[in-house]
Amino acid sequence: MKIAVDAMGGDHAPEVVIRGVEQARDQWPDLEFILFGDLAKVKPLVQNSTRLTFVQADSQITNEDEPVKAVRTKKDSSMVMAAQAVKQGEAEALFSMGNTGALLATGIFIIGRIKGVERPALMPTLPTTDVTNVVNLLDAGANAESKASYLEQWAIMGSIYARDIRKIAQPRVGLLNNGTEFDKGDSLHQEVYQRLQANTALNFVGNIEAGNLLTNKADVIVTDGFTGNAVLKATEGMASLLMKQIKLALLNSGTRAKLGALMIKPALGQIKTKFSTSANGGAVLLGVNAPVIKTHGGSDEGAVVSTIGQIREMLQQQTIHQMIAFLKANPIK
Known part of the structure; x- marks a missing residue:
């Protein structure tokens, strides 16, 4: 199971993100991670690169950015690139500690809504x-x-x-x-x-x-x-x-x-x-085609680990696929 990570999102990124991801990687051998961010800041923090892939992102979406505009204009940002990886099937879920509004927008406009869900x-x-x-x-x-x-x-x-x-x-x-x-x-x-x-x-x-x-x-x-x-x-x-x-x-x-x-x-x-x-x-964005989950921007690595565990469980149980199947068979209007 592969998770796309916005390594630059959050008040204490990328330090807290990297520590949490490495702890989660060590705890669950069935997980792999693609980390999107400024690699000059990310890589020196990594203790062990096992099951970690790194992708350079030249910008990041901050809490001061207007969410929808940022998603549309900052296509080279760590959050948008992580969402694109999920959309293209390179990863199965998206994790971020960044701008909540922007993450909602990436989930809806990039990963896409489940058919039959009017609003996630x-x-x-x-x-x-x-x-x-x-x-x-x-x-x-x-x-x-x-x-x-x-x-x-x-x-x-x-x-x-x-x-x-x-x-x-x-x-x-x-x-x-x-x-x-x-x-x-x-x-x-x-x-x-x-x-x-x-x-x-x-x-x-x-x-x-x-x-x-x-x-x-x-x-x-x-x-x-x-x-x-x-x-x-x-x-x-x-x-x-x-x-x-x-x-x-x-x-x-x-x-x-x-x-x-x-x-x-x-x-x-x-x-x-x-x-x-x-x-x-x-917090889970329910109603999009893959697990998209964020935790509070000021959280510590413990929150990163518990949230990644939550993502892992959703992937194991195929929770999103079950929602898709149910709403296809039982449309609600």
């Missing part, structure tokens, strides 16, 4: 209050506006992913809404509710309120991209703020509190790990 969706994996489970949220920001048919397609793809990758026989699918009753929400959400309830391929469990996003009420939660992105960022921001406030309170409340902080430090570390960017893998 961005799907991160989030922790829940159940330490043994996580939840997939989609769309987390690929589409500012949505139609009911989009959400039904996302529910199908998210359910197939949860079944194949997370090994859940009948994934619980929920609809993010402003109440649990069937008639809650605007006309879009009311229509989506009826569609999901009527689709016999789904184990639909009804509406999920934002306050229960991480309480293990569902395995897959679908929403429009605008709402999903806002909820995701609010959740991430609150988790970060809470950890900081706990730390400040413990350190600024006298000697007894500091002693208590030492006692609970291991427990706080476990919570921090559970909510870290490296704990649950990367």
Whole structure:
């Protein structure tokens, strides 16, 4: 299995990317990598070139670039060249830590949409209050506006992913809404509710309120991209703020509190790990013809390794091929 890697994407590229790729290469002997980037910066960082191929890319897409314009004009960039390698069959999947909007554009315009998918969706994996489970949220920001048919397609793809990758026989699918009753929400959400309830391929469990996003009420939660992105960022921001406030309170409340902080430090570390960017893998662009996955630009090599493991599992299970086959046999409009 061969993965195309944007070696220049991310806040700490190419150092973190190379370290993560080498660790993943050593962990999984069935993986090969094509690294696209400035080879003068990439090659000196490589400890062992086994199962690594290097391709010079003369430019890179930064976070300041306008995504669609950058994909169209920077054809010699590491991200675009990696996507072209997937399109041409030289690699089976694309990994990047770079500009999210640009990666969405490369997935849609270069690798291409699955036939029958109107709009691909961005799907991160989030922790829940159940330490043994996580939840997939989609769309987390690929589409500012949505139609009911989009959400039904996302529910199908998210359910197939949860079944194949997370090994859940009948994934619980929920609809993010402003109440649990069937008639809650605007006309879009009311229509989506009826569609999901009527689709016999789904184990639909009804509406999920934002306050229960991480309480293990569902395995897959679908929403429009605008709402999903806002909820995701609010959740991430609150988790970060809470950890900081706990730390400040413990350190600024006298000697007894500091002693208590030492006692609970291991427990706080476990919570921090559970909510870290490296704990649950990367965000998948579902709805394109190959695995396209990114992780946060500020992540460490641990996130690179876990995300590559996620890609490997998708390739082994042929998850994208299963989505293609299902939607061909059961078109949703």
